[in-house]
Amino acid sequence: QITLKESGPTLVKPTQTLTLTCTFSGFSLSTTGMGVGWIRQSPGKALEWLTIIYYDDDKRYRSSLRSRLTITKDTSKNQVVLTMTNMDPVDTATYYCAHSIYSRVFDYWGQGTLITVSS
Amino acid sequence: DIQMTQSPSSMSASVGDRVTITCRASQGVKTWLAWYQQKPGKAPNLLIYGASSLQSGVPSRFSGSGSGTDFTLTISSLQPEDFATYYCQQTDSFPPTFGQGTKVEVQ
DSSP states (O other): OOEEEEESOSEEOTTOOEEEEEEEESSOTTSTTEEEEEEEEOTTSOEEEEEEEETTOOEEEOGGGTTTEEEEEEGGGTEEEEEEOSOOGGGOEEEEEEEEESSSOEEEEOOOEEEEEOO | OOOEEEEOSEEEEOTTOOEEEEEEESSOOTTOEEEEEEOTTSOOEEEEETTTEEOTTOOTTEEEEEETTEEEEEESSOOGGGOSEEEEEEOSSSSOEEOOOEEEEEO
């Protein structure tokens, strides 16, 4: 059974860097086809895809945020890390990590973590 | 980026109703379309992928159809646990994009 869970700070100050960790179980990111992505949702708003990393270390980013985002994986720890620099209050949102296989469909999601950007 | 537009944005319905939600893509995505259900305070839950394939464990009252630019999610007989917000997502190309959501509320 696949599970994912996000962890990290709940409050960051403007201009700071956010680091979120997605710890997962039930699959290996070294298995062909596997991927883990990050999606966020501002309060009361729609879902916004941010980035994804695949088993072969292929990485894709939302172009409008490309300069601020980095995604990495640690296969031995079953973790994926998202860093987002220069945080702004408009980045306040619930951040989800999610599993994907061979596609851009997200079939398993973490519970999400609310990140508030405020001084 | 491919823009996804859902209609309606919200709707009121009763238990037992047949509910239809539409999703339109700004350019053709073949059948690379997924539907998710989200309840307040919870993560989205995958219902449909490939426009019409039911995700394992999802009740058969949910169905999807369409191809190209126009897609439909149908709930054949609305149940109390189906009151939620529904999102479509194109999975054809990067970046994956979502519709703005359709909230199904109690009438």
